[in-house]
Every structure is written in structure tokens, then in C-alpha cells.
Amino acid sequence: xxxxxxxSQARSRSRREALLRAAIGVLAEGGSKAVTHxxxxxxxxxxxxxxxxYFKSIDELTEEALRLHVTERVAELEALTAExxxxxxxxxEIALRFADALVGRSREAMVAQFEVYLEASRVxxxxxxxxxxxxxxxxxxxxxxxxxxxxxxxxxxxAFVAILDGFALHRLAxxxxxxxxxxxxxxxxxxxxxxxxxxxxxxxxxxxRFRRPLAG
Amino acid sequence: xxxxxxxSQARSRSRREALLRAAIGVLAEGGSKAVTHxxxxxxxxxxxxxxxxYFKSIDELTEEALRLHVTERVAELEALTAExxxxxxxxxEIALRFADALVGRSREAMVAQFEVYLEASRVxxxxxxxxxxxxxxxxxxxxxxxxxxxxxxxxxxxAFVAILDGFALHRLAxxxxxxxxxxxxxxxxxxxxxxxxxxxxxxxxxxxRFRRPLAG
DNA sequence: TCATAATCCGTACATTTGTACCAGTAATCG
DNA sequence: CGATTACTGGTACAAATGTACGGATTATGA
Numbered sequence: 001x002x003x004x005x006x007x008s009q010a011r012s013r014s015r016r017e018a019l020l021r022a023a024i025g026v027l028a029e030g031g032s033k034a035v036t037h038x039x040x041x042x043x044x045x046x047x048x049x050x051x052x053x054y055f056k057s058i059d060e061l062t063e064e065a066l067r068l069h070v071t072e073r074v075a076e077l078e079a080l081t082a083e084x085x086x087x088x089x090x091x092x093e094i095a096l097r098f099a100d101a102l103v104g105r106s107r108e109a110m111v112a113q114f115e116v117y118l119e120a121s122r123v124x125x126x127x128x129x130x131x132x133x134x135x136x137x138x139x140x141x142x143x144x145x146x147x148x149x150x151x152x153x154x155x156x157x158x159a160f161v162a163i164l165d166g167f168a169l170h171r172l173a174x175x176x177x178x179x180x181x182x183x184x185x186x187x188x189x190x191x192x193x194x195x196x197x198x199x200x201x202x203x204x205x206x207x208x209r210f211r212r213p214l215a216g
Numbered sequence: 217x218x219x220x221x222x223x224s225q226a227r228s229r230s231r232r233e234a235l236l237r238a239a240i241g242v243l244a245e246g247g248s249k250a251v252t253h254x255x256x257x258x259x260x261x262x263x264x265x266x267x268x269x270y271f272k273s274i275d276e277l278t279e280e281a282l283r284l285h286v287t288e289r290v291a292e293l294e295a296l297t298a299e300x301x302x303x304x305x306x307x308x309e310i311a312l313r314f315a316d317a318l319v320g321r322s323r324e325a326m327v328a329q330f331e332v333y334l335e336a337s338r339v340x341x342x343x344x345x346x347x348x349x350x351x352x353x354x355x356x357x358x359x360x361x362x363x364x365x366x367x368x369x370x371x372x373x374x375a376f377v378a379i380l381d382g383f384a385l386h387r388l389a390x391x392x393x394x395x396x397x398x399x400x401x402x403x404x405x406x407x408x409x410x411x412x413x414x415x416x417x418x419x420x421x422x423x424x425r426f427r428r429p430l431a432g
Numbered sequence: 433t434c435a436t437a438a439t440c441c442g443t444a445c446a447t448t449t450g451t452a453c454c455a456g457t458a459a460t461c462g
Numbered sequence: 463c464g465a466t467t468a469c470t471g472g473t474a475c476a477a478a479t480g481t482a483c484g485g486a487t488t489a490t491g492a
Contacts, residue, residue: 266439
């Protein structure tokens with residue numbers, strides 16, 4: 001049994017998946033130190049031995065769970081991208097949908113996503129799916145920005161995704177009033193829209209104001 | 217020995233601190249599951265028993281290490297805030313210093329900071345120092361923005377800190393070319409500056425462009 | 433200087449955890 | 463239907479880990 005094949009029986013496949021989802025849940029609740037065979041098995045409602053039957057080690061289980069999580073994220077986002085491309089919506093609407101898809105998830109899902117980011121900085125195998133996920137996020141933003149004639153839409157897209165993740169991370173670390181938080185995020189997104197929609201000359205003109213020294 | 221007092225001897229205090237710093241290092245390298253008594257003691261170069269002598273449990277050790285980390289961060293930032301308030305600098309210079317202080321740290325320090333954010337979403341004791349740290353970051357940004365006559369400087373500051381942390385998080389998860397990354401971040405910060413420096417009316421005028429529907 | 437408290441550190445031990453084992457059951461395929 | 467394979471799940475056990483213990487050493491203060 002050098003490499004474990006994908007289970008052939010339906011019930012078995014669903015068990016395997018249940019284990020992966022349980023692992024995400026445990027991770028979000030208690031952090032990576034809480035992800036043990038026993039905790040995952042208990043949450044998935046399967047016997048302990050199932051975990052070692054389906055996965056070579058606990059690390060492999062965790063890693064595959066994280067991969068599944070980002071892969072599903074990408075699929076969602078790709079569906080949304082296709083929908084946005086149909087046209088007939090305002091940028092603001094798209095921005096809201098976009099923010100919601102990226103950052104309007106359950107606390108659990110957001111914690112898991114950020115755990116993936118951090119884990120990717122340590123585990124090379126996770127970098128590729130994480131990079132794909134970020135790219136999918138950015139592509140959606142870039143598409144909307146390009147349709148608007150924004151300056152450097154691909155680069156602006158990086159800024160959008162960054163500010164969304166930044167807000168989400170801060171919200172986890174320091175919860176604010178949800179309505180205020182949403183309003184602030186929306187305002188920040190609108191601001192980015194405005195600045196990136198200018199052409200280079202216009203932008204440079206505004207920017208010159210910030211090259212002057214400040215009075216203390 | 218219900219509560220452990222602060223050590224009275226100098227050597228002892230420095231050992232205790234060495235343990236806390238070692239814990240941060242271990243955490244950044246291997247995640248929270250790597251933070252064990254033995255790993256921390258080995259990294260700090262002290263015997264295993266020191267860890268239980270100074271700390272009631274491994275969780276307490278971890279938590280205090282994280283608290284120390286954010287507290288030091290706040291102190292750095294407060295020093296920088298004072299320096300920025302002296303005047304005679306351009307906003308761009310301040311922005312660069314600000315970005316550097318927040319996000320230009322070692323990979324290790326950044327990973328640790330984000331681990332704190334996630335841990336704060338689970339451990340209530342961490343919320344207060346994390347909130348103080350975020351506030352310190354935001355205050356520095358708000359001060360510069362206010363000096364510039366920016367619209368709603370406190371709210372704009374939230375956006376700045378969010379975009380900085382977002383970029384930093386993405387950089388960890390998916391390293392880009394460092395020069396390109398820095399240029400993108402700088403451009404994004406400049407864009408936010410521009411948008412938040414407009415007055416409400418001007419901003420609304422620009423924003424109207426984004427209320428129109430998009431062509432697919 | 434002496435007594436008392438603080439600190440040190442090797443070691444022991446119970447608990448938790450990862451992982452292997454294997455007898456049994458269910459599915460699959462010829 | 464029979465045999466072969468896939469899966470199940472209880473249990474065992476070695477390794478890692480958290481934590482306690484207690485005697486040796488060092489600082490502190492009267």
C-alpha cells in the first residue's frame with residue numbers, strides 16, 4: 001500500500017469527505033493544535049481507525065482538508081465570475097457580490113482560509129492551490145475593473161483582494177459593529193475604485209498633493 | 217503557589233523573557249502545534265523544567281508570548297507616531313515608514329502577528345492587546361491623514377491598515393517578486409490617499425461613474 | 433554570617449496522540 | 463455464487479507531551 005487510491009465505494013467516499021470537512025471545522029475552532037485523529041473522527045462521527053485508513057498521517061489529512069477548502073472556494077468564485085460577466089449590473093453591485101463571496105462567509109470559513117494562508121507559508125504543497133485561489137479572486141476583480149476602463153486592472157485587483165482580506169482578518173481579531181464594518185469596507189472599496197479609474201495623468205495630479213511636506 | 221509572581225532576580229527575568237521570545241520563534245516556524253515545552257526550552261537554551269517553573273501551562277506560555285509580541289509592536293509604532301508628528305516630512309515618506317513598520321518586518325514576525333490575529337478570534341484574553349495594537353496602527357495613519365485634511369481620517373485609517381495587512385498576508389501565502397510587491401503596495405496606498413483626500417462632493421461625483429451598469 | 437526564600441534542573445510519570453494491527457463484514461467482479 | 467478485494471472498527475502500543483517532584487544551588491536580607 002504505497003499510495004492510497006480513491007475509495008471505490010460511495011459510502012466510503014462520503015466518509016472520507018466527512019473527515020476532511022470535520023478537519024476544517026476542528027481547525028477553525030481550535031487552531032492547528034486541535035486537529036488530532038481523535039478530534040476529527042469524533043466530529044465526523046466515524047471511528048478513530050477510519051482516519052488512518054484513509055490518510056497516511058495526520059499532516060496529510062490536514063493538508064488535503066485545506067486543499068479541499070481552497071478548491072471549493074475557487075469553484076464558487078469562478079461561478080460568480082461567469083455570472084458577473086453577463087453584464088447588466090452596476091459596478092457597485094458586483095463589488096458587493098464580490099465582497100460577499102470573498103469575505104461574507106461564516107467565521108469558521110474565514111478562519112480556515114487564513115489558516116491556509118499561514119500554512120502555505122510553511123508547506124510548499126499548499127502554495128499552488130493557494131496561488132490559484134488568490135488568482136481566481138483577483139481575476140474577478142480585474143474583469144470588473146477592466147470593463148470600467150481602470151488603469152492597470154490586474155494590479156488594482158491585487159489591491160482589492162488585499163483590502164478585503166485585510167478587513168476580514170481585522171474583523172476576526174477585533175469584531176466591530178457589523179453594520180459599521182460593512183459600511184467602512186464598502187467605502188474603502190469605492191475609494192479604490194475611484195482612484196484606479198483615473199487615468200495616469202489625472203492620478204499624478206492628485207498625487208502631487210502628497211509630495212508636499214506636512215506641518216506637524 | 218496560586219499565582220506566580222514576577223521573578224525578582226535579573227537573570228531569572230531574562231530567562232523568562234527568552235522563553236517567551238523562543239515561543240514566538242517556534243510558533244512562526246511550525247505553527248501552534250509546534251509550540252511544546254520541549255521545543256521552546258530547547259530554542260531558548262534552558263532546561264525543560266524552566267518552562268513549568270515560570271508558566272502554569274503551555275497555553276499560558278503561548279498566550280503571554282503573543283501578548284508580549286503585540287505589546288512590543290505597539291511600542292514601536294507609538295515611537296514612530298511621535299516621530300511622524302514632528303513634521304517636515306512628506307506624506308509619502310510617512311507612508312513608507314508606516315508600511316515598513318507595519319509590514320516590512322521579518323517573515324517570522326509577520327507570521328507571528330497573523331497567528332495572534334487568528335488566536336484572538338478564539339482566546340478572549342488576547343482581544344484587548346490585539347485591539348490596542350490595531351488602534352495604535354490606525355492612529356498613526358489617522359494622524360497623517362488628518363494633517364492632510366482627509367475626509368473621515370479615522371475611517372480612512374482602517375482602510376490603510378487593512379490593505380497593509382492584506383498585502384502582507386498575501387505575500388506570505390504567495391510570494392511575488394519583492395520589488396514588484398513593494399511597488400504595488402505603494403501604488404495602492406497612494407490610491408487610497410488620493411480617494412480619501414477628496415471632499416465628499418468631489419468623491420460623490422467620481423463615484424457616480426460606478427453606479428452605471430456595465431457592458432458585459 | 434546564617435536563615436530563608438528563590439531559582440535551578442535532572443528525572444519521573446500520567447495523559448494524549450499517532451499509528452499499526454487484525455478479525456470481522458460488506459461490496460464487487462468474474 | 464464464490465473468491466477476492468474494500469472497508470470497518472475495536473484495540474493495542476510506542477512515542478511525544480504536559481506536568482509534578484525534590485534535592486542541589488544560589489541570591490537576599492536581617
